[in-house]
Amino acid sequence: MRAKPVTALLAVLLTGLLAVPQARAQAAGVTLYGRLNVDMEVVSGKQAGWGCPDNCPNPNVFRVNSNSSMFGIRGSEPLADGVSAIFQIENSLSATEGRGVLAGRESFLGLSGPSGTFKMGHFLSPYDDILPIFGNVPTLTTSILSTASLWAQGFVGPPEAGGFDDRLRNSIRYDTPEWQGLTASAQFSLGEDARRSAVYGLGAVYSGATIDVGLAWERNQEARGTGLDDDAFTATAAWNFGQVRVAGVYEYLRYDTPVGSLRRDFWGASGTIVAGPGTIYLFAGRGGDGRAPASVRVGGLASGPDTAAWQYVLSYTYPLSGRTMAYAGYVRIANDASAAYNFYVHPYTPDSAAGLRLSGFVLGAAHFF
Numbered sequence: 001m002r003a004k005p006v007t008a009l010l011a012v013l014l015t016g017l018l019a020v021p022q023a024r025a026q027a028a029g030v031t032l033y034g035r036l037n038v039d040m041e042v043v044s045g046k047q048a049g050w051g052c053p054d055n056c057p058n059p060n061v062f063r064v065n066s067n068s069s070m071f072g073i074r075g076s077e078p079l080a081d082g083v084s085a086i087f088q089i090e091n092s093l094s095a096t097e098g099r100g101v102l103a104g105r106e107s108f109l110g111l112s113g114p115s116g117t118f119k120m121g122h123f124l125s126p127y128d129d130i131l132p133i134f135g136n137v138p139t140l141t142t143s144i145l146s147t148a149s150l151w152a153q154g155f156v157g158p159p160e161a162g163g164f165d166d167r168l169r170n171s172i173r174y175d176t177p178e179w180q181g182l183t184a185s186a187q188f189s190l191g192e193d194a195r196r197s198a199v200y201g202l203g204a205v206y207s208g209a210t211i212d213v214g215l216a217w218e219r220n221q222e223a224r225g226t227g228l229d230d231d232a233f234t235a236t237a238a239w240n241f242g243q244v245r246v247a248g249v250y251e252y253l254r255y256d257t258p259v260g261s262l263r264r265d266f267w268g269a270s271g272t273i274v275a276g277p278g279t280i281y282l283f284a285g286r287g288g289d290g291r292a293p294a295s296v297r298v299g300g301l302a303s304g305p306d307t308a309a310w311q312y313v314l315s316y317t318y319p320l321s322g323r324t325m326a327y328a329g330y331v332r333i334a335n336d337a338s339a340a341y342n343f344y345v346h347p348y349t350p351d352s353a354a355g356l357r358l359s360g361f362v363l364g365a366a367h368f369f
Contacts, residue, residue: 034071036095039143039327039364040064045348046357065346067143067364069093070105076112083113088121105167117175126173126185126203127152128165130214133205133236134247134270138279138317138327144360145329146344150287150311151251151266152232154344155352156299159199159223162255163299164232165344168199182206197222212238212247224298228256245272249285253301259294264301268311275316281329283313287341300341300352309339315362323368333358 044059072090079085092104103122110119135147148154154165168189176184184204191197203216213236220230231254238247251266268285290296292303301307315329333341333356340352348358 029077030073030075032071032073033369034069034093035140035366035368036069036093037067037140037142037364037366038064038069038095039067039362041144041346041360041362043144043343043348043358043360045353061348063346064096065143066093066095066097067345067366068140069095071369072105072107079111081113083111086110086112086117086119108171108173114177116177118173120172122167122169123171123173124165124167125171125187125189125199125201125218127201127216127218127232127234129185129203129205130216130234130236131165133212133214133238134249134268134283136270136281136283136313136315138272138281139315139329139364140366142345143329143362143364144343144346145313145315145331145362147268147270147283147285147311147313149333149344150285150300150309150341151234151249151268153253153299153301153341155342155347159197159220159230161299162220162224162230162301164218164220164230164253168201181208191223195222195226199223210240212240224255230255230298243274246270247272255298255301257292257296257298259296260292262290262292262296262298262301262303264288264290278316278318281313281315281317283311285311287311287339289336297340300335300339302338302340302354304338306336307338308336309341310334311341320365324365326365327362328364329362331358331360331362 041063043061046059070090070092074088076084076086087109089103089107090105091100091102093100106123108119108121108123131141135141136145139145148165152165153163156163158166170190170192171187173187187201189199198221201218206213216234218232234251236249238245247270249268253264255262265288270283273280287309290301290303290307296303312332315327317325317327319325335341335356337355340354342348342352
């Protein structure tokens with residue numbers, strides 16, 4: 001007879017305790033969000049030239065990959081004079097391997113208001129912000145279809161390896177408020193090592209009714225080693241004609257090396273075409289021969305003749321609903337005999353061999369929540 005009042009009291013207490021975090025979450029404007037993006041791939045890698053040594057592995061590989069799948073929590077709390085405290089904790093997921101990294105993606109704490117946004121944490125640089133102007137946005141700028149394989153040497157990863165399209169730890173960033181479609185950004189990332197390495201980034205993006213323009217610069221100061229500073233600059237623009245959108249991009253890379261500066265130019269063009277309910281995306285980009293006083297290599301970029309490479313992408317994206325999409329695509333990376341670029345996400349091999357001719361067919365889907 002006494003159990004019912006006790007049970008009822010416990011139920012009331014439990015309900016009250018569960019309601020407190022919910023009330024706080026609603027007051028702070030907290031949102032749980034995420035994305036699952038999984039595909040099936042058939043990829044191949046062939047050596048340059050007519051033959052292949054006897055110990056070459058089977059070049060055709062069937063794979064199932066998770067592409068930048070994630071979930072996160074973000075929120076804001078109004079303070080005063082239009083200023084809000086903001087935070088985000090974004091976690092990377094591998095839906096195909098059953099693992100993930102807590103706060104492995106965009107994670108920060110900051111302030112946002114009429115004077116702009118200031119944040120501290122672990123996130124992408126202004127250099128990455130301009131990728132959507134020319135890149136493979138319909139397929140979420142990820143998977144082996146990513147247009148950041150040659151551009152920015154994105155496939156090599158962090159600044160310590162020579163890449164310019166990676167999340168930067170220990171970062172401080174400021175973004176201006178939008179003014180007639182124009183925004184600008186500045187970021188500083190601390191290596192916090194014995195040589196006091198750092199990454200500096202500046203960027204500006206203009207978004208208009210029919211045109212988008214982006215400029216970005218990044219310096220990786222002593223990230224690869226003492227006395228080695230690396231620079232990247234990109235200019236890109238896109239024009240929207242309604243059913244068709246065309247874009248172009250130019251990039252200049254410069255690396256300090258023991259033999260002098262290693263330099264490279266990159267040019268690319270893309271087209272996005274509305275085709276019924278879906279979208280067709282096409283891209284072609286060429287990283288030119290590396291230039292240096294003597295033979296040297298950083299990532300996939302080497303100096304001398306036969307060090308150029310082409311990347312081609314073709315994809316079709318189809319919306320299944322407001323939150324689910326399917327896509328199919330083809331990508332090819334044609335390295336010259338001494339170039340060694342690889343897929344940006346999920347490289348064909350951990351170590352890129354010079355002269356690889358990579359290709360891949362993709363069939364995937366993504367769901368947003």
